[in-house]
Amino acid sequence: MRRVYFDHSATTPVDHEVVDLMVEYMKDKFGNPGSIHYFGREANKAVNEARESVATLLGATAKEVFFTSGGTESDNIALKGIAYANRKKGNHIITTSIEHHAVLHTCESLEKQGFTVTYLPVDENAMVRIEDVKNAITDQTILISVMFANNEVGTIQPIKEIGQLAKEKGIYFHTDAVQAVGNYPIDVNEYNIDLLSLSGHKLYGPKGIGAIYIRKGVKIEALQQGGSQERKLRPGTENVPGIVGLGKAAEKARLELSERMAHVQALRDKLIKGIQEKIVDIKLNGHPEKRLPGSVNFSFFYIEGESLLLNLDMKGIAASSGSACTSGSLDPSHVLLAMGMTHETAHGSLRLSLGRGNTEADIDYCLEVLPKIVETLRSMSPLNATSKLAPSNPCSNCHH
Ligand SMILES: *Cc1c(COP(=O)(O)O)cnc(C)c1O
Numbered sequence: 001m002r003r004v005y006f007d008h009s010a011t012t013p014v015d016h017e018v019v020d021l022m023v024e025y026m027k028d029k030f031g032n033p034g035s036i037h038y039f040g041r042e043a044n045k046a047v048n049e050a051r052e053s054v055a056t057l058l059g060a061t062a063k064e065v066f067f068t069s070g071g072t073e074s075d076n077i078a079l080k081g082i083a084y085a086n087r088k089k090g091n092h093i094i095t096t097s098i099e100h101h102a103v104l105h106t107c108e109s110l111e112k113q114g115f116t117v118t119y120l121p122v123d124e125n126a127m128v129r130i131e132d133v134k135n136a137i138t139d140q141t142i143l144i145s146v147m148f149a150n151n152e153v154g155t156i157q158p159i160k161e162i163g164q165l166a167k168e169k170g171i172y173f174h175t176d177a178v179q180a181v182g183n184y185p186i187d188v189n190e191y192n193i194d195l196l197s198l199s200g201h202k203l204y205g206p207k208g209i210g211a212i213y214i215r216k217g218v219k220i221e222a223l224q225q226g227g228s229q230e231r232k233l234r235p236g237t238e239n240v241p242g243i244v245g246l247g248k249a250a251e252k253a254r255l256e257l258s259e260r261m262a263h264v265q266a267l268r269d270k271l272i273k274g275i276q277e278k279i280v281d282i283k284l285n286g287h288p289e290k291r292l293p294g295s296v297n298f299s300f301f302y303i304e305g306e307s308l309l310l311n312l313d314m315k316g317i318a319a320s321s322g323s324a325c326t327s328g329s330l331d332p333s334h335v336l337l338a339m340g341m342t343h344e345t346a347h348g349s350l351r352l353s354l355g356r357g358n359t360e361a362d363i364d365y366c367l368e369v370l371p372k373i374v375e376t377l378r379s380m381s382p383l384n385a386t387s388k389l390a391p392s393n394p395c396s397n398c399h400h
Pocket of ligand 1: 009010069070071072073100102147150151176177178179199200201202208209210
């Protein structure tokens with residue numbers, strides 16, 4: 001069967017050059033970077049080169065890059081590390097209601113430990129208002145954490161303005177840039193970013209490896225203790241194959257960034273336009289322009305995103321939905337709800353996230369298959385019939 005992968009926001013295919021390099025560091029070049037002999041030096045050199053590569057992608061210096069096990073760990077280190085090290089200065093953190101759970105649940109944990117967290121609202125495009133950030137700042141605020149680009153709807157936040165504001169107020173600024181790194185140009189100095197999280201498997205690298213950028217001079221506490229690896233911020237023998245893979249992925253992302261962006265954005269625009277032309281009663285979710293190059297998210301009224309996803313899968317198209325009625329979680333996405341969407345509209349959402357391996361033929365295939373699925377599901381939908389009589393009937397399939 002024809003297979004089309006439109007779920008790059010969940011994970012990307014691993015670049016084959018990355019895999020080949022990693023295999024070398026699992027087979028022959030297996031040394032511990034902490035060892036003084038040849039094998040150790042060989043591994044240590046590779047780790048340092050990878051650090052240099054990640055730093056260059058971000059406009060940072062190698063000393064400001066620390067390897068972690070992924071985006072989730074980087075977010076935990078940023079939030080807890082700053083909170084613990086600066087609690088004498090204040091106990092207030094500002095974040096947004098549309099963050100990834102790696103940030104939201106870490107903030108909830110900090111609240112239980114006595115910190116106060118403000119969760120900023122967003123507008124209907126999932127955009128944070130700079131005025132809201134300004135108004136939330138108190139003399140207790142030690143950290144602002146706003147994601148660079150949203151993983152569900154792709155909206156790119158006013159990072160530069162927030163960074164500038166944080167700098168003026170002497171507050172640390174962290175951004176979860178897991179979705180943006182490798183898909184969008186980022187310079188930590190231009191954007192006044194103090195801490196940044198990234199993850200290997202979202203930029204054609206391996207899973208289980210990530211990094212955190214921490215600006216020189218930032219006061220942060222380590223969350224675990226052990227050896228002196230990663231300058232004691234993240235002790236434990238380095239994941240050398242993962243680090244080398246991330247380094248290669250970062251290098252390729254830097255060299256191919258503009259080419260990748262142009263390719264993916266052209267496909268995205270074709271897909272958005274095609275869906276808008278072929279299907280009625282839909283809504284494009286996320287900011288119309290300020291969105292990731294590969295991000296497409298629509299709500300299809302009267303049907304469930306989950307049914308759409310399953311039907312697309314049967315046709316070989318891999319997508320994702322903002323609701324999971326049938327898979328345990330009854331609540332629709334916190335992101336879509338924060339955007340002011342009704343439960344009903346949120347349940348009809350479908351995310352198609354494109355990547356560098358996608359082709360025009362993939363888009364054409366999707367535009368052939370998707371309208372038929374939507375039509376079939378709508379013809380069977382109780383929401384379709386009842387909606388005209390009772391448009392506000394929420395989530396009739398989901399016991400809401
Ligand atoms: C995927 C993702 C994460 C988590 O990264 P892992 O490496 O899977 O732990 C965090 N934040 C965002 C925005 C993500 O998309």
